[in-house]
Amino acid sequence: MKYAITLFLGVLVGAAVFVAGLIYNPFIVDRGVSPLSLTDSEVIRLNFSGVPTDAVVYTNDGESRLKPFPKKVLQLWEPSIASTDAMATVLRDARSQTAGIGVKFSSHSERTRLLKGEAMIDSVWYAYLPGRGSLFVEQSENYWQFLRDVVVPAYRSSANNWKGSWIGNLTAGPGALGTAAVTGGSGSLKGLKMEGVESLLARAYSVADGPVSAEGSLLIELPGASNRPDEGASDD
Amino acid sequence: MLKTFIAGILLGIVGVATLLYAYPVVDQHREESIVTVAANGGNIEAFHTNVPMDRILIGAAGQKQPLPEGMIWPADPMLRDVRVELFKIRNARDIVVGVASRTAARDESADVIDWVLHLPARGSMFVNMQPEGLAGGFRNGELRAGSREFAQLRGVMTERWVPNTSGDADAPVGRIELRTTLAGAREAR
Numbered sequence: 428m429k430y431a432i433t434l435f436l437g438v439l440v441g442a443a444v445f446v447a448g449l450i451y452n453p454f455i456v457d458r459g460v461s462p463l464s465l466t467d468s469e470v471i472r473l474n475f476s477g478v479p480t481d482a483v484v485y486t487n488d489g490e491s492r493l494k495p496f497p498k499k500v501l502q503l504w505e506p507s508i509a510s511t512d513a514m515a516t517v518l519r520d521a522r523s524q525t526a527g528i529g530v531k532f533s534s535h536s537e538r539t540r541l542l543k544g545e546a547m548i549d550s551v552w553y554a555y556l557p558g559r560g561s562l563f564v565e566q567s568e569n570y571w572q573f574l575r576d577v578v579v580p581a582y583r584s585s586a587n588n589w590k591g592s593w594i595g596n597l598t599a600g601p602g603a604l605g606t607a608a609v610t611g612g613s614g615s616l617k618g619l620k621m622e623g624v625e626s627l628l629a630r631a632y633s634v635a636d637g638p639v640s641a642e643g644s645l646l647i648e649l650p651g652a653s654n655r656p657d658e659g660a661s662d663d
Numbered sequence: 664m665l666k667t668f669i670a671g672i673l674l675g676i677v678g679v680a681t682l683l684y685a686y687p688v689v690d691q692h693r694e695e696s697i698v699t700v701a702a703n704g705g706n707i708e709a710f711h712t713n714v715p716m717d718r719i720l721i722g723a724a725g726q727k728q729p730l731p732e733g734m735i736w737p738a739d740p741m742l743r744d745v746r747v748e749l750f751k752i753r754n755a756r757d758i759v760v761g762v763a764s765r766t767a768a769r770d771e772s773a774d775v776i777d778w779v780l781h782l783p784a785r786g787s788m789f790v791n792m793q794p795e796g797l798a799g800g801f802r803n804g805e806l807r808a809g810s811r812e813f814a815q816l817r818g819v820m821t822e823r824w825v826p827n828t829s830g831d832a833d834a835p836v837g838r839i840e841l842r843t844t845l846a847g848a849r850e851a852r
Contacts, residue, residue: 437671497733505759506692534783563789610808
């Protein structure tokens with residue numbers, strides 16, 4: 428009997444060691460700066476709050492840590508959409524002025540591979556920017572670094588929260604350099620094929636409520652002037 | 664005893680690694696696609712949303728009864744002529760298979776009507792609609808971009824409002840029918 432108990436304790440310790448090794452695996456490193464942060468091209472920067480209660484509407488299956496907002500919004504409980512979040516939010520430009528409205532759909536990705544440090548989300552953005560046109564952003568996001576640097580420390584904290592300053596790029600594809608594919612739909616952006624990156628600046632996270640203070644950003648690189656049907660304005 | 668403990672540790676490490684490798688962390692629920700072949704090429708798939716049951720959001724300026732209750736649409740005049748709706752979308756068997764947004768806006772130069780359909784297990788579609796309605800209540804649109812399963816497809820989508828005439832008390836007011844006709848990019852040329 429004592430051997431069985433010893434073996435069981437060994438299994439528990441082994442599992443814990445493996446999980447700790449996975450979380451703090453030094454070979455899974457941050458991908459560094461966004462390729463678009465070094466671009467010479469014009470960019471559109473769209474900022475939005477990363478806190479669900481700051482959105483116009485945010486919904487999910489109703490059983491996740493992030494609570495739907497407003498409370499009476501329809502929840503996505505059906506099996507096909509139970510791992511999907513939907514959000515509509517105001518997008519602001521670099522001067523914090525309203526630039527438009529954005530809708531984001533995101534779903535857990537079957538390409539998630541925790542052994543490789545990939546906690547993947549398949550997401551799309553639709554952004555309508557009055558006076559400029561509409562955009563469709565398609566991307567895979569990797570939340571591994573965010574989970575490791577923000578969520579796990581929040582769980583380890585005796586107060587069940589995390590405070591600090593974490594900034595990271597979430598976009599991990601489908602572009603070869605880890606960029607999102609962006610398509611212009613209307614206005615001066617119509618027909619344009621662009622690249623983008625979504626990043627997040629987190630300042631506070633609570634185990635009970637999720638992000639308490641966080642700011643998201645979409646950076647979209649406009650094509651070179653010679654490839655553009657007309658000259659639209661950009662913010663930066 | 665020590666050897667047993669060490670064996671247990673190794674077993675625990677190998678066990679967790681095997682579990683993570685063998686079993687998918689994410690396994691999306693799938694419904695069978697209901698697709699018919701178009702006479703002139705491509706595949707036709709029909710979706711619909713029941714109104715008002717499947718409507719998640721009506722975002723527009725000046726609403727007396729916001730949907731959902733408690734929603735506050737931004738007061739910025741820039742969004743005065745923008746209307747955003749979010750829906751659940753269903754397949755031909757009336758089973759929810761995804762979510763969608765419909766954005767209608769009046770811009771300086773032209774009206775804009777855009778749909779984004781997001782089917783979690785399959786991918787997403789971005790469709791530009793022609794603002795002008797056609798006879799029979801149809802409106803045509805073109806697939807501008809897609810992700811995953813829809814990334815290499817080209818084609819069109821129609822939308823149509825179909826009022827409910829059954830008279831049942833529990834029946835929806837009507838439904839928005841979306842009908843996609845898609846083909847591989849090479850075939851669609």
